Amino acid sequence: MDKIIVQSEDFDLTTEVALAKASNSNIGAIVSFVGTVRDLESKNLNTMTLEHYPGMTEKSLKSIADKAKNKWELQSVTIIHRIGKLDVNDQIVLVITASRHRQEAFDSCNFIMDFLKTDAPFWKKESTSKSENWVKSRLQDEEKKKHWKNEN
Incomplete structure (x- = not known):
């Protein structure tokens, strides 16, 4: 059972892992990743606002899943991505992959995050006490994604 959601509300890791685990009795490994708002360059970040294009975003997340x-034998994929105004340390994204074997769960979770960072249509605006700036894409995120294209 897959779960792909874009929402403003927070999510609960324990609940989501339990739901993923309940979806299939052949699951031998569950890997989760929770991304949080951080003050990446010590800009005294107050908030981060995430915007998206409804419909297109969910379609993109489903395509990534x-x-x-198609690359790994997965029993379940969960992607929950938050939108709206978030504070430092708030949860932004949850990815859970469940498979029969741990390496598939680890690799697929990394794969999904690498593609989420580059291919999902989200826009992030950082707000400090002095300014508001839209976050630009990072070359290192594109480089991480290339790893998966070269691995076959």
Whole structure:
């Protein structure tokens, strides 16, 4: 059972892992990743606002999950991505992959995050006491994604 959601509300890791685990009795490994708002360059970040294009975003997330499922034998994929105004240390994204074997769960979770960072249509605006700036894409995120294209 896959779960792909874009929401403003927070999520509960324990609840989501339990739901992923309950979806299939062949699961031998569950890997989760929780991304949080951080003050990356010590800018005294107050908030980060995430915007998206409804419909297109969910379609993109499903496509990323499908690519992972085509590459690995996964029993379950969960992607929950938050939107709206978030504070430092708030949860932004949850990715859970469940498979029969741990390496598939680890690799697929990394794969999904690498593609989320580059291919999902989210826009992030950082707000400090002095300014507001849209976050630009980072070359290192594109480089991480290339790893998966070269691995076959």
